[in-house]
Amino acid sequence: MSRDICIYLEFLEPHHKAMIDAAAAKTGFTPHYFTIEQREEAEKCLQHSEILYAHDVPMVRSAPETLKWYCCSYAGVDPYCKEDGIFRNPDCILTNSNVYGVTIAEHVVMVTLMLLRRMPEYEKIVADRGWSNQLPIRSIRDNEFTLLGTGNIGNRVAELLRGMGAAKIIGVSRSGKADAALYEEVYPISALDEVLKTTKNLIMSLPGTAETVGILSRERIALLPEGAYIVNVGRGTAIDQEALMEALNGGKLAGAALDVMDPEPLPAEHPLWETKNLILTPHVSGNMTLGYTRNENVRLFCADLENYAAGRPLAGYVDRKRGY
């Protein structure tokens, strides 16, 4: 009997298919590739496939009981954990693709430099075709950063900042523990008030949980020194947006960059759009890149295909009851 893999993805380039072909040949599988337009053909193929590599909730719902492994090309797999009976085969293995820290960290470095180098102000000068260029600027080199959230994203950010010569990187995490090689100091959330008092640059990458909603409250924003910067790539709900806007428009904070907001999409009439020294991006920090993220996504799938064929544990394994 043929063992089939149904692959329904928008991002595969020829060299990715070559990687998958090689891993499949090695393990006795036959891969079938479908573009996003070929949905009907993909669903037909899924009926006799043992493995699905995609990111598509309805397709998972329509998979037969014979599906044994669903590799989701996204990191976030809550839809597949929350919905009872979404897998007709209750033992179907779920894996996710934890490859987005690198692209998010590049986004964080970009907006951090834009803030430190006063790009929101220079972009206004350039839009008016002006030539003023004497604004005092700051550097990452020799600067200090507080990373609120020390997971995959925080760790990749810490690596990049260290490589650029940051003088001190403080991690703040729920447990108060984090990779000691990446942070000079690590504190639990209970010490956050104290840490904020000397934080020049705050980088937030917290997940959206009951504990993180409103964590950067009005009171905590007030604790930050004059002229501090804030970057948020976690969840918009983590920040008291009203208080943030007041601190930016009033000049207490020197600038902020938000890739996440509450709500998303941000309504056209929302005052965040016009807040001073604020860089807004429409939730793009984790977007898959043409380079690293795609290659790594496929590499992880191929490695797990070999694990799967050999009966070994899968690197991307998700406990569907726990949700991660």
Added chain:
Amino acid sequence: MSRDICIYLEFLEPHHKAMIDAAAAKTGFTPHYFTIEQREEAEKCLQHSEILYAHDVPMVRSAPETLKWYCCSYAGVDPYCKEDGIFRNPDCILTNSNVYGVTIAEHVVMVTLMLLRRMPEYEKIVADRGWSNQLPIRSIRDNEFTLLGTGNIGNRVAELLRGMGAAKIIGVSRSGKADAALYEEVYPISALDEVLKTTKNLIMSLPGTAETVGILSRERIALLPEGAYIVNVGRGTAIDQEALMEALNGGKLAGAALDVMDPEPLPAEHPLWETKNLILTPHVSGNMTLGYTRNENVRLFCADLENYAAGRPLAGYVDRKRGY
């Protein structure tokens, strides 16, 4: 007799003065500090000073024959080399402050990420309060870069790109030689045509000399692959701007970032202002930062003050006949 240092600078913070005070005490000098507003007092002090630490052409012209060392806080010292008799003391030592590679390299990383991550397009979407976020983006990680110019700036850029996981960094220099630890391959200018044919990201940091004017000609822009990016932080004259604008507006190039243009300031009616996918900044890449650049500037002066007092060669020494 008192040995005086006249210090006429706009950027000194209290901890910088403390550093200079300590080095002066150690070497038997008395520093005198003047703000930019205290020009008259500074010129008076200069009449009995052995050393001047500043960046001011008229002040050097007005210095007496007793001035023995002028430390220029800028890197560019051509005005002091080109003008005959600018130093009344023909043996006055000239030093410069080669500390700007770090800040320029941070600028290069910022604009490179802005290009790879499509920020010119996202900024338009955000300006219109839109929420589209599916533009294909690229990463520095695993990407390839050609650095045209492998001096202090190119080397610092190479260090940062390597730290961010670049797959390949090619250096192109006049001599065809460069620090082997920083570049996978190094070529002389004579090989530039061949190198450009496979260059995805071109970063230019050449000085303005007879050899570099027009070096990125129309013909060479045509050699670049479709979708390439260009960053220039050297001199505006190095690029055929007409050809660059055509390649950007026509979509052959994916984007460019110019911190230098020809002429500067760019006239209000110049078509560069409205060129597609072009990030313009008003010659800010080498601006002194509140962190690293200032500290390093003062550190180098203090180190050379100790060298000077001990009769050792000075680290920032400039051969005024050669010009660097």
